[in-house]
Structure formats: structure tokens, C-alpha cells
Amino acid sequence: MAPPVVRGTAAWKYFGDFRDVLLAGQVLVLQVAHPVVAAGVRDHSDYAEDPWTRLMRTGASLSIYVYGGPAGARVEATRLRELHRTFTGVADGQRYSALDPGAYAWVHATLVKVPVDVQRFFGRPLGQSELDEYYAQMCDIGRLLGVRERELPPDWAAFERYYDSMVAGFGGNPAIDTLFETIRTVRKPAAWLRDPWWRPVRDLQARGQRFLIRATLPPEFRERLGLPWTDRDQRRFTRFATAVRLVSTPIPASLRTSYMRWIGKLNVWFRAHPQAYRLLVRGGGRE
Template sequence: MPPDYESAIREAVPMPVDVEVTADSPRLGPDTLTWKYYGDVRGLLGFQRLAGTENCIEQLGKAVEDHSVIFSDTLGRARRSGPPIMKTVYAEDPHHWGRTVRDFHKPIKGTISDGSRYHALNPELFYWAHATFVDQVLYVTDTFIRRLTHEEKAQIFEEGRTWYQIYGVSDRSQPQTYEEFVEYWDRMLGRFVANPTIGYATGYLRKGVPGPRWLPRPMWRVLSAPINGFLRTVVVGTLPPQMREVCGLDWNPKKEKRFQRFAAFSRRINPIVNRLPLRALYLPWAYDAWRRVGVDPRPLMNAPTATPVR
């Protein structure tokens, strides 16, 4: 993180980087850990961590509030924004999709509570949004699939640098090593603030999942109890403590112990899960990509080569 980060994030100056895309332009492929784990269906366990950490930064939370339909069409927004980002990893033409994602953000600008400006293509904001996806691969894999070694975490970070190049935005605030990324992540957690976007997006974790209008509320309270119990243990368990605090989400040592038991069980059954049909194990865009390159990823990179770092 540059020493003038506070002023840099308030510049509100878009900084796209347009370079000629060739057959040799950097891209991710089936030999990467990101291909192996990003499209795994277990990544859905980290959906709230991904979306929440991104929007706990005030500028990004305000950008969503000002320019998104999250308050009126939450699921629709997720369906529209998720696939293009996934295609920056798995599509045959990832640079096209990277530029598509980038250019979608060109008109997204405004001001935050202190009157300072923001722009979605400001490098500090755009990189933070990308960092939450790198974190998702690291966190979900290490928590729910298998423990990663320090070398593997560093590899995923390096692959994340290649991934970021695909968008074509200045990398001036990008950490240069995995160790710098960890420090950067911890500092950004300290910038989390409550805002309407993140409060609305996590309302179901505080109030419970809303039921269908045609179902009597007493009946839904009974039927939804196990769903809400799972969400308040597993989904809330994935969130950094700083996010739980700004979102007003209850947590205690008893819940933490339950969450860790669930995570350990998920890792133990990884060899069984990896025997599922490919279509059941991967999201559609990742499944199509593995089929396209003619590689079965299930036997690949399932065991660490060194002692994992907890």
C-alpha cells in the first residue's frame, strides 16, 4: 500500500491501461491453482466474504448504493456480475472479458460522506475489488478444501497478479509479494465502515431468510430454522471479525468452535468430493473450460507438497 494511500484513493481518476492483446498476452490456464480452485462449487461458501469485504470499504459501498440495483434485484445483480469475472479466468478470450468488466465501471463515480470523490477505475478501488477475489481463492481453498502450503499461497497470489493484468487497469497499488499482500489485506480490514450497502446485503444474517409470501410466518419460522442456523454459523464464520463488527453480526467462541468443526469436516471429505462428476464439482464456466482443454482436474493438485501453513 503506497504511503499516500489516503489521498490516492480520493483522486477519483480512472486509470485504464490499454495495451495490444496478442496470443502471448498473459493469461491463466489449466496448470494454475486458480483454475483448479476458483470455479469449484465450494467457492460458494465464501460468497458473503467476497461480496462483503469488497463493500465494507466506504467508496465501493457508496458506488454500489449509487449505481447498482442491489436493493431491488440482489440476485439478478449477482447473476449479471459473476459470470463475466469468472470468464476472465476460464474463457478462451479472457482479455475481452477483462476489458468488458473494466469498461462497465467507466461511468461509476460519485462522492462519499466526507464529500471526497470516488471513481470505480481509480487503481486503489479497482485493485481492492480484485483482491477480494484473490482472497476468496486463498481462503475457501485453505478452509474448506485442503490446507495450502505457504508456497501455494504465494503461487495463487502471483497468479492473481496475472489475473489483474487481464483487466487493463493501473497496478500502482498492487502488492508485489504474497507477504506484502497479507499486510495490505490486514490494513484494508482496518478501513471497514458500516454503510447502507453492506447493512442491506447482510440483513438476512441478522433477521433470518425471508420466506415466501404465501407461506404462514409461524410455519416458515420452523422450516427456516436449520437454514438460518447454517447461515449464522458457516456463512458468518467465513467473515473477518472487522466485518462482523461493522455489520452487527453476533459471534462467540461456541459458534467459532462449530464453524471450525464444519470446516475440518469439509476438508476431510475432500477426497470423496473430488470423485463427483465434473459437472457437479465445478460451476458451469469452469466446467466448460476444463472440457474445452481436455483435462480432468479432479486428480490434479489435491495434496500439498510441503507442510501446510495454518
């Protein structure tokens, strides 16, 4: 049993680090690379039509089950499982469920990996003792969310072997194509934002997101997707990563994670007051 996620522990320090947003595009690509996840997104997700609301809901959920305290995490875990129970359909002639154990575990695995990769790219890589503590804490969260024990590798080394073997089996699919198109054409987040102001911001974020996705995906998978990567690209990414590391690493973990911890507390309150939540987030009943 791992220590609870409290101040100073590994998951507390790294899961909500603000640099984690730099890998948001990468983790989404890896999630929808799984065929069951891709089918569920195709049939049940509204992210292409309303990505900003979808982003708010996802951030709220992540913040609760890591930083919302044991009671908040249990409530959110129950809500997520009940929600995903309704996500079923047919893909390639076979019935699927969003609670398919392998697919459900894979989504959790991608979220486990992000903070470790972020520290490797943009911070200080975790030492073995911190990795052990972080992974044990995230396994406890996985169990709380309903990931089966047999789907959780016993330690970090086994987890990395599992993760690499999963990625080795993935290739391109229409869900990944839709994700890239959504990044390129994402709607403005507010109606009052004038189109002439939004278009250059949208194009800049699209170029940045695609660059970070190409930079941080596992190289073999990047090649299978046909995404180019040159020596010049690598030099640009190295300069960017160095700048992020120099600016952000001296910031205490308590500040690097403060936004996500406050979101967690706020959303525990919102989950207890669903009418207020629905006023803030349209369609608050979906993830």
C-alpha cells in the same frame, strides 16, 4: 509472468472450487466495507431489488475472466471497465468513480483471497509454491482487468500485509446494513415458487449465510461490526468445516471446478451472442 490458467495450475484448481460459494457473503461484506465501493453499490447496483439476476451476472463475469480463455478474458475485461466508467457520483461531499484505483484493486483483492481462505477453512491449505503460482496468476488477471501495477503487491506475503491493513481501516456502514437486510428478506428466485414454500428456505439460508459471515470474517472486523461470536459458535463452525473437508477434499479438482469452467465457456458464447444473453438475463448490459 505467471503460467496461463490451464488445467492443473493453481488458479485453475482453486478459483472455481464449489466450496468458494461458502464465502460469498463474507466477500460481499468486505467489498462494500470500502467507502467508494459502498457508494457505488448504493447509487448504481440493483442487487437489493433483484439479487438473483445480479448473482447470475457476477458468476458469469468471474467465470469468463478466469476460465474463458485469453480472448474471452480480454473481451470481458474491456466490458467491465467500460461499464464501471459510468459509475460515478458523490459521497460525503466528494466525487467518486467505480474505477478509483484503490477501490478497483480492493475488489480484485477480495476475490483473490477467497479461494485461499476456502482451502484454509474447508480444504487443505495451499503450500508456498502453489500460493506463489496462484498469486502470480491472479496478478496477471488483475492487470488484464485494469488494476494498476502499483496496486498489486509483489508477492503473497506483501499481499497479506496489504489486505490486513485495508481491513483494519474498515468499519460498519449503511451498505453493509443493507446487505444483511437483503440476505434476511431476499425475494424468491422464481414467481412460481409459492410463498409458504419459499419462506422457510429463505429463513434457513439467511441464518446459514449470517453464520458463515460471522465465522469467516477477520475477527477484529467482526468485532467492529458488532457481530457476536461465542465459543459455542466456534465449535459449531469447526464441526461444519470438518464435515465439508471430509466430504469434499477427496473430490478431484477437475470435478470441484467443473461447474465454473462450463459457466465460463457458456458465457463466452453468450458474450459473442448478446441477444441470447439478454433473453436469459434481464438487463444484460449491467454487471
